[in-house]
Amino acid sequence: MAVFLLCACAKSEAPGVGGSTRRDAVFSEEVQFSPAEENAVYALLETDRGEIKLVLYPENAPLAVENFCRLAQQGYYDGTEFHRVVEDFVIQGGDATGTGLSGQSVWGAPFQTEYSEQLHHYSGAVCMAAANGQADTHLSQFYIVCTPQDSLSEAALARLLDAGIRQEVVDTYRQGGGAPYLDYTDTVFGQVVEGMDVVDAIAKVSTDEDARPKTQVVVQRVTITGWPPVEGTSAASPPASAAPGSQTDTSVPTSDVSPSDTSAGE
Secondary structure: HHHHHHHHHHHHHHHOOHHEEEEOOOOOHHHHHHOOOOOOOOEEEEOOOEEEEEEOOOOHHHHHHHHHHHHHHHOOOOOOOEEEEEEEOOEEEEOOOOOOOOOOOOOOOOOOOOOOOOOOOOOOEEEEEEEOOOOOOOOEEEEEEEOOOOOOOHHHHHHHHHHHOOHHHHHHHHHHEHHHHHHHOOOEEEEEEEEEHHHHHHHOOOOOOOOEOOOEEEEEEEEEOOOOOOOOOOOOOOOOOOOOHHHHHOOEOOOOOOOHHOOOOO
């Protein structure tokens, strides 16, 4: 009994998803819930609602991480806003025009979608938004998943297993929540490690009928640490369709990910 109580206390006192004080801890050996490597790449988003710290995964999504880090170091994201907010689903930003219809990559053209069996759309996942709802159309827009931890029913989880999803992934979705129907549709390239309470607070702001916050939510500055992984080198080659060194805006409507009915609890 004493051992059980000690374990229960340790579990209850562990920090929740992304350091949340409101979400329960997720106990998983999946990459997004494992301790970060000593030489990990981090991004600190300073917003007018608080700070959000992300760990990025250049090993699994080298193009997305390089694009995000280089844009951030150039100040592209400073002063941008979260232009689309859907409570209990996602917050989306990364378009310097503020319209949600544009963006740019450091290569001057959209770049490829990177699929990884190691990264998934768990709550707290940081993902690239795809233009026109198509693969290989990433620019600068990104979103953070913020579904509740009880967002997936046992029936929905069973369907994941039936579809051949690993048991470890299903168990992590069970604990942390997320949007598994978005897996393999775009690039997951990071995870919130601190400031999930800020993400959840942003997700609750009042919005208009187009999911745009009625009061701006501003990303004041993005600071990168640990990039590049090796001094003076690039983690990835630019996409073949892009012109290296070009910084022109690419006005491509970017699709808005939508909640799936299959993700709701039953």
